[in-house]
Amino acid sequence: MNVLDSELVVGSLRRQGYELTHEVADADVIFFNTCSVRQHAEDKIYSALGRLRGHKKRHPEKVVGVLGCMAQKDQGLILKRAPHVDIVCGTGQLARLPELIGAVRDTGKPQTALSLDRTEGRHEVERSFESYDPLRDPSMRPNRFQAYVRINIGCDKFCTYCIVPSVRGPEQSRHPEVIAAEVRQLAAEGCKEVILLGQTVNSYKYDMGDGRRMRLSDLLARIHDTAGIERIKFVTNFPKDMTDDLLEAVRDLPKVCRYLHVPVQSACDEILKRMKRQYTAGFYREMLHRCREMVPGVAISSDFIVGFCGETEASFEKSAALVREAGFKNSFIFKYSPRPGTKGHELYADDVPEEVKKRRNNDLLAIQTKMSLADHIRLVGERVEVLIEGPSKNGLKQSATGPIQLTGRTRTDHIVVFDGNERLAGQTVMVDVQEASAFTLYGNIVTGDQVGALFCGPELSAGSQRIGLPLL
Ligand code: 5AD
Ligand code: SF4
Numbered sequence: 001m002n003v004l005d006s007e008l009v010v011g012s013l014r015r016q017g018y019e020l021t022h023e024v025a026d027a028d029v030i031f032f033n034t035c036s037v038r039q040h041a042e043d044k045i046y047s048a049l050g051r052l053r054g055h056k057k058r059h060p061e062k063v064v065g066v067l068g069c070m071a072q073k074d075q076g077l078i079l080k081r082a083p084h085v086d087i088v089c090g091t092g093q094l095a096r097l098p099e100l101i102g103a104v105r106d107t108g109k110p111q112t113a114l115s116l117d118r119t120e121g122r123h124e125v126e127r128s129f130e131s132y133d134p135l136r137d138p139s140m141r142p143n144r145f146q147a148y149v150r151i152n153i154g155c156d157k158f159c160t161y162c163i164v165p166s167v168r169g170p171e172q173s174r175h176p177e178v179i180a181a182e183v184r185q186l187a188a189e190g191c192k193e194v195i196l197l198g199q200t201v202n203s204y205k206y207d208m209g210d211g212r213r214m215r216l217s218d219l220l221a222r223i224h225d226t227a228g229i230e231r232i233k234f235v236t237n238f239p240k241d242m243t244d245d246l247l248e249a250v251r252d253l254p255k256v257c258r259y260l261h262v263p264v265q266s267a268c269d270e271i272l273k274r275m276k277r278q279y280t281a282g283f284y285r286e287m288l289h290r291c292r293e294m295v296p297g298v299a300i301s302s303d304f305i306v307g308f309c310g311e312t313e314a315s316f317e318k319s320a321a322l323v324r325e326a327g328f329k330n331s332f333i334f335k336y337s338p339r340p341g342t343k344g345h346e347l348y349a350d351d352v353p354e355e356v357k358k359r360r361n362n363d364l365l366a367i368q369t370k371m372s373l374a375d376h377i378r379l380v381g382e383r384v385e386v387l388i389e390g391p392s393k394n395g396l397k398q399s400a401t402g403p404i405q406l407t408g409r410t411r412t413d414h415i416v417v418f419d420g421n422e423r424l425a426g427q428t429v430m431v432d433v434q435e436a437s438a439f440t441l442y443g444n445i446v447t448g449d450q451v452g453a454l455f456c457g458p459e460l461s462a463g464s465q466r467i468g469l470p471l472l
Helices: 002-015 039-058 069-074 076-081 091-107 122-128 164-168 176-188 216-224 244-252 269-275 281-294 313-326 343-347 354-377 393-397 448-456
Strands: 029-034 063-068 087-089 111-113 146-150 193-197 205-207 213-215 231-235 259-261 299-306 331-335 383-391 404-409 415-420 428-436 440-445
Touching: 002 029, 002 063, 002 091, 002 146, 029 039, 029 069, 039 063, 039 069, 039 076, 063 069, 063 091, 069 076, 069 091, 069 164, 076 087, 087 091, 091 111, 091 164, 146 176, 176 193, 176 216, 193 216, 213 216, 216 231, 216 244, 244 281, 269 281, 281 299, 281 313, 299 313, 299 354, 313 354, 331 354, 354 428, 383 393, 383 415, 393 404, 415 428
Parallel strands: 029 063, 063 087, 087 111, 146 193, 193 231, 259 299, 299 331, 415 440
Antiparallel strands: 205 213, 383 404, 383 428, 404 415, 428 440
């Protein structure tokens, strides 16, 4: 979500005549787009602001801004801790940035733009968190052929550990026709893959006013036939909202990728209850089973928090057991970080010592890494469809005259690395997988002749109906 916000902010400033600089020291306006999910992310911003203090003193005409979730959460505290900051702008007010820069220059005074606190009336709070989706600028994305598209903002789940509902506001879905138009525009600019975004993307619902209520499954069907779009992914899912109509859409719409990120957070019922996740470990297991039954070949990934208040060795073991059995492609694992302003912080003591959190984090990661390796090894010997994103990290260091190492992803979000010409970026190609690590598949690109043969093959499934001939 923050990557998309940054893309949109930079795009809107470019339309005002700004350019991106490589060096912070060269910039006239310096913005930090911030995250509040864990304390560590905030600490990094405050130290970066500290390092900027001398620079701002020497160049008082420069404008320094703190944007996003930490701005919304800490508000005036930012100006107290870092008085050289000129702009504090929350997630719901980013559209006002050009005006705020002007006001700082005109008045020489700090400017603050924040959304209302969630204790105010729902309607007013919703209006103060406007979806920020101005015109897109393809040059602002890491590559032209993949783009995020926001479909809903905010969150109403109020998991007790999570700051997101306060800093990103109430859940609000965008009009399906506005989303469809944005996807069409992206396709016209050469975009092949859209990643639909929402904190709980599968809670998407839009009341059309004529008795129809659009769900995520309906939206997927609505945008599916956009010419030029080859792949549609969506993140992140809430387990309770993984309904059959959505799984049917993933199964039946060939452009919708068979990849689901569905965070579980813990597999211990007492902890899930304290987290207010609204489901049990049994429900989650049943949901996983349903996903695999209804969508053959689906890849599933998850998130875990270790060391939440009251987590015992026995509760942690339940999460470890789930990782051993669930077959997740990968999991993102976090140590619990208490967030002032959340129910968890108010109600429960942060009673798991830091060393224990660290050990559980490492242990769970080690188990997941083993499982990810098994998941990746399964694909060795297979031929997979890859959308090439560009040179890999190694490829960036190689000379661009001959073949270099490229990277891309399969429809199931597996990362694949192989040699090829840099010009192939943005192409969809077939790769024969030869080796695997826990995080990456390694293979050889299939040549033109082999791809031709593949078109005739019986194995050509709904999921691989659009294969671009690689330009070798
Ligand atoms: N501490 C640690 N991890 C958290 N997450 C959300 N809030 C916290 C917190 N207070 C994790 C969850 C979520 C991911 C984006 O961040 O696992 O899915
Ligand atoms: Fe946070 Fe829970 Fe909402 Fe996800 S569903 S953003 S964890 S409150």
